[in-house]
Amino acid sequence: MSSRSSHYSAKSLSSSAGESMVTSHSTGSSSRHRRTGTACIHEPRAPPIKMTAMERLQHIRNSITRLKYICERQYHTAALDQASEASVTPFFERLRKKLSKLEFSRSHIGTPETGGPQQLKYMAKESRQLMSTAQEVVRDTANTSATATCVYEGMQHHHMQEAMAELEELSALLAERPNEQLSRVNADLLADLVAFHIDEFDAFMSLRVEAFAREMQSEGAFYTGPVMTDASQKATPVGVCSAVLLDVAVGVRPARSARIVLEHARHQINKVENRLHAADIALQECQRAGEVAADGQQRQQAEVQRREFTIMKERISHALRQLDRAQQAWLEEEQSIFTRAASGSHDLAALMQTKHLREAEVIEEVQRLHDQTIHACLPFATPQYHRRYGETYGQPCHVRLGFHFLPDANTAAEMAAAAGSANAAAPSSLMLRTFSTEYFALMRQLRVAPADYDTYDYLVPSKEQFWVNFASFPEMVKGARCALRNVDARLDHFRALEEQKEVGGYFIMNGGERILRALLMQRCNVPINIYREKFVTQGPHFSAKAVVIRCKRPSGLTAQNYFYYTTQGEVIFSFARKVVWHLPVPLLLSATSTQSVSAVELQRLLTIGMPDGNHAARVEALLQHHRRKPYGDLRHFIDYITVLGRMYREYHQNSSTFHFLPLYAKGSTCQHDAWYGMFMLRRHVLPHLNSCDAATPDLAPDATAQQLLAWLSPALLAELDRKFDAMIAITRQLYLFIDGAVEHQGNDVPAYQELFTVSQVLMGAFEVCLNRYMRGFVYRFARHLPAALFRRILHLRTLLPPVDAEDAMRQVRQFAEFCGRHGGSDPLDQLARLLVTGNINLNREEDFYCPQTSGWVVMAEHLNFYRFFEQLRCVHRGKTIADMRSSEVRKYPCEAYGFICMVQSPDGEDCGVLNHLSLSTISSNSPDAAMTAQLREIVCKAVPGVRSRATHSTVVDQLCETVPVWMEGELLGYLSPADAVEAAARLRQRKALTLRSQVHVTGIVRRKDASPLHTLEVVYVAPKNKDPAGLYVFYDCGRLMRPVQRLESSVRKDATHLPFPLVFIGTWEQSWLDIAAVPSDPLDAVVQLNRKYEYMEQNGTNLISLTSATIPFFEHNCSPRNLFQCGLSKQSSGTQLQALAWRKEAKLFRTYCPQRYISRTLPMDYYGLDDVNLGVNAVIAILAYTGYDMDDAVIINSTAAQRGMLTAGVTVAKIVTASGKGSDKDDVFVFHNLLSTGERFTAELEANGLPPKRANASLDAFSFDRDHKYPGLRDNNDVYCCAKRVERVDPFTNKSVYEYTRHHATKWRHFDKGEDAWVQQVIPLVYSGPDPTSVLMIFRIPRPPTVGDKFSSRHGQKGTLPLHIRSHNLPFATASGITPDVIINPHAFPSRMTVGMVLEIMTAKVGAIEGRFIDHSAWSTVDEQPRVAELIGEALVKAGYNRYGREHLIDGISGEEMKADVFMGICGYQRLRHMVSDKWQARARTDAHTYRAVTKTGQPVKGRKRHGGVRVGEMERDGLLSHGISEVVVDRLLHVSDKTKAFICPRCGSLLSLYERHATEYGTWRTCRFCGAGADESTDSIAMVEIPQVLRLWAAELTSIGVRVALKTSELSDFI
Structure with missing residues (x-):
């Protein structure tokens, strides 16, 4: 085998779980190794999987197919590069001829016994010869490519390299027998297609939640409640108390607290222990009651199962003992570190580093122990267990809280006067992260500044932290905490009864599978021009054009910012929080300008470099409007921030619905208005530019001018500068849009869209749950907190006596624990409801943009694998778009080419709204902090000559003949168009995949190999185009990316690099690139258009979805x-x-x-x-x-x-619980079929009251076209038998004895009104002693072609x-x-x-x-x-x-x-x-008084399940009448439908004005109230006719609105 082929071989021999199917007690790998896919040395290994003959033939066939595609590409592009044409062209002609013979050579196929080996030998021989020739040609092209005449340099050489690499692969397959090679079946390729769901769920736990806590702390978005002087109604607030979110922990990873990891590990292991204990008791009861037959094989199976249970219980006991020891050791370690810190002889920073390292070791050890134990007991911890028992698959969740105490102005003054402070305006707030009084004493002893107290609170033992139990957080299947993560799919999935092709990406809620929909939303962190007629209704003089930027915070929460233009020349900034807020842009520019720019400087910034037009007049009008405002003559930016804060606070003070302003209480003044203004700027104005590491300091209400000037830190000043620069650029873009220099972009085009990911949906739902819980928690805590205790807490930083400090801290902790216990049963109820129903309830106090409140979740459908899998690959436009009548939003735009499959969209209302991703499309992942810093460094190096205020460039240099450079919504500066083109080329060169090791031999890029650097999106828009000019760089999550091949690259002689590098491009990036769709396009472009393509599609199947492919x-x-x-x-x-x-x-x-x-x-x-x-x-x-x-x-x-x-079949599963009629609530019913005499109550069932196992059909009786009869279920067959069980004590043996009475069997016709079937399997779920009380019955219904x-x-x-x-x-x-x-x-x-x-x-x-x-x-x-x-x-x-x-x-x-x-x-x-x-509907007639019809109309209902009839409509009626069978129409529409008898007046045709006027014992006659017909017995002409029931209903409804119905009665004379 060649050296390169080893890279594409099967996975490592070691099982990531480290245990075989039988020996479930072996030692597993460590947590760190499991998550990185490697194994420990001492870990037992799974046997390697050898390649089968069929698999090798498949690989050979695929290799030949790829060679044919290489030949196809070379055939079309041969004229574009003439390097070594004399050798390349003959080689590919020879290769084309040989490939057809390699596929099938009739001369080498002999008898079945010798044909196959003879053909394989021929293929091996020819592939070696071709590879030898290819090596010579590759050397030749490498030497001549630089001097040859070409359009694309090195193209022939690269084609030869591709062919040689594929020939090496083919030769390696043919060199050895199948059983001498490792299997190359890669089951993870399917999982890679849905990995964006799992990756984003993991990012939610590891990145989003942590960023959310940092955002709330830095912006001051606390949950606040007023502390009153007393409990009376006239009480006044003495200050506010706020709860601060510090951390969230779910499961055992990601772990930031060893204490919580230990608790969660113990919780999960105890849960598994309880399940194992219940199963063990049921097994013992069955053995004791003789349920296990005397058959030796069954006895042996029961013994093996009992032995496995024993091993599992031993592993659990060992793990719990280890956890106890680890917890005790960690508590002692924490206390020792804090003691050393209190001694004052150790450096605090060094101690913190020591504790970090030690805690990481403890966490890793606990994770390893947890993973080993869960893997040993895998059948009781997997998603399959939760499906079978209808449970929710989740992990324990805890939330860590801190407390912020802030006095109002009067209380602060009193405290300062009592303490004798000279500076009464100094804030005296207190942030309480732990309940340790010794920590404050330590800080005073070491003379640490109060502002730095929070830096060293990590040294305090974790037992002093306050954690709240948030019940269970739903876990995604194959997520980071899932029991199936990184286990062996062949052995462990089988042992846990899981699917071999389990891909994950969904939740299990109450036993049902739920999938969170991926929505296509407006692209984040980029200003987009939008024309919408609805914008005119935002206010007087508003135009229909606006620039909208959807800001995404690091937590994933988004906020919409609008920049409107009015016909009077104003530019209005708008955001929504409870109500829609409109703010003049000049006010925001003045508040964010840390240099306090003048009106003249603002005018220069908004006019220089703009094309000719009315810009100068518009800017002048804008500034005039600003000067007319009451605040127009202010000079310092802090003054403008104060104005914003005053507006924000006063609206909150006067509104009855605006209740989310933090650190505020009615009737008191706790913060300066500038603090509220800064909160507004950070929370609502371009929040994606916030610095999460810089918190807004408290500011006393009566702060002096000197304190105001020194209030903001350099990081906050830099944040304001970033927002100022961004708003200047957005305002300039708005002016261009108004003038028509740039066009409408919209958010209905994929170029300006991205996915609303799983992490964003869950982050929004988690914020909803957190808000609802914290509001109640803070309200209770603040109301119970006495004013005296509040003042004592504020003195913790001063020389408060240790006894008083300890007592105060103890009381605060008791109050907090009391409020935590009374916070409700399940704080995450709203999140669970979201995953069950798809609905999320908002009261608009949550500060994030939620595109819809329903339709978030769909149920997983398992009609076939394609249907289920495509549910995970589909993207939706949202409920709002689905309800629109417009067809424009449903069209397939050109920008969607290659990213969204052009032929897979459902019919009906979801057409064009529900689309499916193409096969190669991936979603960019969320980069962590280290990767984000690396990406920013790479981008900054690629644009070295950027002009900005940081580089001290003049305004003219920045704005004249330049384009803006945006990086995730942050304006880095400006570049000339030529420099921007070079920077874009450098970035695309940097992000390309160039190594063969990064791409599978099939050409598929594994998702783990595509890092955030490779999914960097670089968009350059040249000036004078429809889109705003600029260089845009994106690296955040949710963007659709796909790979294309770069046609031209440097000639390399080594085989480690890809001949044609792969570059991931985004939806907007694709719009500005030249990409050849098929191999013939590059030559056509040169010949017909005199242009060169930069890129080409990798293959045709990348453009369509998996089903289409x-x-x-x-x-x-x-x-x-x-x-x-x-x-x-x-x-x-x-x-x-x-x-x-x-x-x-x-x-x-x-x-x-x-x-x-x-x-x-x-x-x-x-x-x-x-x-x-x-x-x-x-x-x-x-x-x-x-x-x-x-x-x-x-x-x-x-x-x-x-x-x-x-031939097909239908499998129906039903959970049946034993019950009986007329039973008391204390009666116990079980499945049982034996009478007291020992005889069976019904002979068709087993002794336990359940159906017998289905016997194997003999070959003689086997047939697909009729029902199996081993056994069969028809109307009169018994399905199960229940009995009432009574327990009594035998006086002779003093043992419990069960007696069974009131047996009753349920027949198939009562159990399921339907077709004949047979029992496929019966799985007991719940036992009561030896008897099952709940079982899962699986029935199979045959469906031969009918x-x-x-x-x-x-x-x-x-x-x-x-x-x-x-x-x-x-x-x-x-x-x-x-x-x-x-x-x-x-x-x-x-x-x-x-x-x-x-x-x-x-x-x-x-x-x-x-x-x-x-x-x-x-x-x-x-x-x-x-x-x-x-x-x-x-x-x-x-x-x-x-x-x-x-x-x-x-x-x-x-x-x-x-x-x-x-x-x-x-x-x-x-x-x-x-x-x-499934669809037949038939009945003899429809009776209005039975369930087969709607009582009101008498017509047949719809649906086979409700025994509905065949409903004949207008088209059916017209078809029947066209054939002349009117009697059939009368029969279907009247006689067997809703026929009824009614009296009618023949004179006036009325149905409703008739009544019985004279009724005696000799006779009655009817009278028409309307016309008087039938006034006496001699004139009684009222007739009875047959009419449809719906006609009577229709006449009554029209009469109720004053419309009289009269029927023609000329044809009634025969009846009178």
Whole structure:
């Protein structure tokens, strides 16, 4: 094997879990090693998986296919580079000829015994010769590429390098036997496609939550409650108390506190122990009661299970002891470190570093212990366990809180006067992060400044911290804390009854699978021009144009900022928080200008460098409006911040709904107005530019001018400068938009969109839960806190006596714990409700932009694997877009090309709203702090000559003939267009994937190999374009990226680099790049347009989704057929689950005998889709044979169906709980079937009252077309038997004895009104002693092909089955005697234009003849000539068949040869879930007084489940009348529908004005109140007629609104 092939071999021999399927007690790997995918040395290893012969043939076939694609590319681009043309062209001509023989060589295929090995030897020999020739040609091209005439330098050399690398791969496969090579099956490629869900969930835990806590601390967004003087209604506040979010911990990782990690590990292990204990008791009771039969094998199985339980319990006990020791050691270690700090002889920074290192060791050890124990008890900790028992899969969650105490102005003055302070204006707030009084004494002893107290609080033992239990946080399957993360899919998944192809990315809530939708939203951190008529309604004189920037904080929370232009010349900034706020932009510019720029400087900044127009007049009008304001003559930026704060505070003070201003209480003054103004600027104005590490200092209400000037730190001043520069650039962009220099961009185009990721949704929901909990917590805490204790707390930093300080701290802790205990049962209830129902309730106090409040979650559907998988790959535009009537938002824009599949979108209301990502599209991940700093450094180095205020460039140099440079919404400065082009080229060069080790041999880039640097998006927009000019750089999460190949790169002689480097591009970046779609485009561009493409598509399948990529000859069909096939693939009853026997889905369809398609595509092999195939290879004839095959009808050979072709079944799972009628609440009912005499209550059931196991059918009785009878369930068959159990004590033995009475059996007709079925499996879930009380019953209903069922080809040719025909009545071929399995009408092709299906029929025929699979991936061959059809025809001729696929057939009925040749071949066919057995609706009549009809109208209801009838509508009525069968219409619409009898007046035609006027014992007559008919008995002419019930209802409804209904009664004379 060559040296390079080892990189593409299977995974390491070591199992990441480190345990085999049986020995579950071995030692696992450490946490750090498990998460990085490596294993410890001492860890037991899983046996390596050897390559099978079939797998090797698959790899060989794929390698030959890739060589053919390389030849195809070289064929089209040979004229673009003439380097070594004399050697390159002959080599590729020889390679093309040899590849067809390598696929199939008739001269080397002999007998079945020798043909295969002979062909493999021939292939090995030829591949070695070709590789030897390729090496010589590569050396030749490397020497001549620099001097050759070319358009793209080195293109021929790069093609030769690709061919040589693929030949090396092919030779390595053929050099050794399959069992001598390791398997290369990579099950993680499918998981990579949905990894963006898991990666973002992990980022939520590791990055988002931590950033959210830092944001709230730095911005001062505390949860505040007033502390009152007393409990009376006239009490006044003495200050405010706030709760501060410090940290959030979920599970055992990511871990920042060893104490909480220990607690969570113990919690998880105890939970598993409880489950194991319950299962062990049930097993012991069953053994004791004799449920285990005397059979030796069953006894042995029970003994093995008992032994495994014992091993698990020992592992759990050992782990708990280890955790106890680790906890005790850590507490002592913490106390020792704090003691050393209190001694004053050690450096505090060094002690903090020591504690950090020691805590990291403890955390890693606990994580290792936790992972080992969970892995040993894997069946009781996996998602499958939670599915079976209807539980929510989650992890324990704790929230750490701190407390901030701030006195109002009066209290602060009193305290300062009492302390004798000379500076009464100094703030006396206190931040309490721990409940340790010794810490404050230590800080005073070391003379640490009060502002630095929080720096060293980490030294305090964690037992002094305040953590609140937040119940359980839902865990995503395959997330960082999931039990299935990084375990062996072959052994561990099997042991835990999990799917082998488990990809994760969803939640399990109450046993059901829930998927969070990925929404396409406006791109973040970039100003976008939007024209919207609705903007005019924002206020008087507002225009319809605005610049909108969606700001994303590091926590993932977003906020919308609008910059409006009014017709009066004002520019208005707007944001929403409870209400919509409008602020003049000059006010914000003045508040953020730390240099206090003048009006003249503002005018220069807004006019210099702008194109000719009315800009100067507009800016002058803007500044005049500013000068007219009451604050227009202020000079210092702090004064403007104070103005903003006063506006913000006064609105809060006067509003009854504005209750989220922190550190504020009505009737008191706690902070200076400048503090509230700064809070407003940081919270709502371009918050993505905030510095999370710089907190806003408290500012006393009566602060002096000197204190105001020294108030803000340098980091906050730099933050204000960034916002000032950004607002200047956005205002200039708005002016250009108003003038028409740039156009509307909008947010309906993927170029300006990104994903609203899982982490953002969960962060918003978590904020909702946190707000609701914290508001109640702070209110209770502040109300219970006495004013005297509040003042004592504020003195903790002063010389408060230790006894008083300890007492005060103890009381505060007691109050906090009391409020925490009374905070509600489940603080995360809203988040759980979101994941269950998809709804999130907002009261608009949460400060984040939520695009919708419902429709966030969809239930996972397992109709087949494709349907489930594409749910994880779909993106939605949102509920608002779905409800719009406009078709513009549903169109497929050009910018979506390559990122969103152009043919996979559902029909109906979701068309164009619900789309699917293409196969190569990934979502950029969230970079951590270190990676963010690295990316910023790389970008800054790429733009060395940027002009900004930091470089002391003049305004003219910055703004004249330059373009802005944006990096994630931050304006770095300005560059000339030429420098910007060079900077963009440098960044794209830097982010390219150039090494072969970064790309799989298949060309697929593993998601772990695409770092945030590789997914950097670089967009350069030149001046005078529709988009605002500038250089835009993005590196944050949620952006859609896909790889393309760079056509031109330097010539390298080594084989470690990619010939054509891969570059990930974004949706906006793609709009400004030249990318060749197919190999023929580069030459066409040079010849026709005299232009060069920079990039080219890697292959055709990268442009479409996974489902679309499985369609052979994709490009030969018209798009609607491919679109239909994508929908039909997700409606097929294929193979959806491999652990089907252990699932409890309500209903699952399954095809019994799926096959590998002969005509296939490369993605089917790369992603292992043969395990979840949908259909079969059917012999199909295009023929109008019986008259039943008209239109879309599909005639199926019933003999083939009896042998299993397209035969399916329905698996129904139901959880049944034992119960009885008329029972008391204390009665215990169990499943039981034995009477007191020892006889069975019903002979059909086992002794435990459950159905017997299904016996294996014998070969003689085995048939797919009838129900299995081992055993069968029909109407009168018993399903289960329940009995009442009474426990008593035997007086002789003094043991408990159970007595069973009141037996009753439930029959199938009462259990499920439906079809006949049989019991597939019975899984006990809950035991009460030896008896089960709850079981999971899995039933299987056979569904052989039935008349009316729907079938489809792989090209959207769907049809129903009209007739079963036996094989001896079907035509057969004269040459082979083959009888077709399927017959369809020839008219199915001209109107549908499914040329791909015609080609598949021919190529699959060739594949069946030659005994091989044939690849036909999308756009694998591109040419004006029909080369594919010619090659197929030549292969058929060589095999002795007609060139066009036609054959002579003999009629199976008459025995005569058909005059016309029939097109016949093989095609993939699949069965859809639309079956007659699910849809039939029939009834003799409809009675209005039964459940079969709606009582109000009497008409049949809709739906088979409610026994609804066949509802005849207008179209059906017209069709029946057109055939002249009016009596049928009367029967369907009247007699068997809602017929009723009614009296009618023949004179006036009234139905409602009749009443009985005279009623005696001799007779009655009726009178019409309206016309007087029937006034006496002689004039009684009231008649009775039959009318529909709905007519009576319609007449009554019209009468209620004053409209009288009169019927024509001229035809009633015969009845009178």
